[in-house]
Amino acid sequence: MAIRIRHADDTVLEAHEINVTPFIDVMLVLLVIFMVTAPLTTVNVPVELPSSTQQPTPRPDEPVFLTVKADHTLSLGENDVAATQLTEALNAATKGNRDERIFLRADKTVDYGTLMDVMDHLRSAGYLKVAFVTLQGGNIPARTTGATP
Structure with missing residues (x-):
């Protein structure tokens, strides 16, 4: 706070100036x-994500x-099944019940084309509710994500 003294009438006036340089x-x-x-912190792909309550x-x-x-063979539950007999085994x-959700698991070495072939088999068999099963962290099963093939 600065004080300025006027010599003319001897009244004390305060100068109300703030030093804004640090601010x-x-x-x-x-x-x-x-x-x-x-x-x-931004993603370069513009997407409008839906929200769900x-x-x-x-x-x-x-x-x-x-x-x-990993060798591209299929198992339904604990039993091995041939790709040609997948529809009968699913039924x-x-x-x-074709509205029942199928939980699809795949080895991480399985290529995308093989996984899409299995999804095509599920779709042609009429099973449209598919959930992908993943692992979160170590060996803890994570939530599943529903998808339509």
């Missing part, structure tokens, strides 16, 4: 920080697991 310095530093970090679907008591092994496992 500007701090704001410039913050601006630089945000300019550097903002491009790093629904709770995750609970896992059924007896889920139907279809597994694609037996689901008791003909």
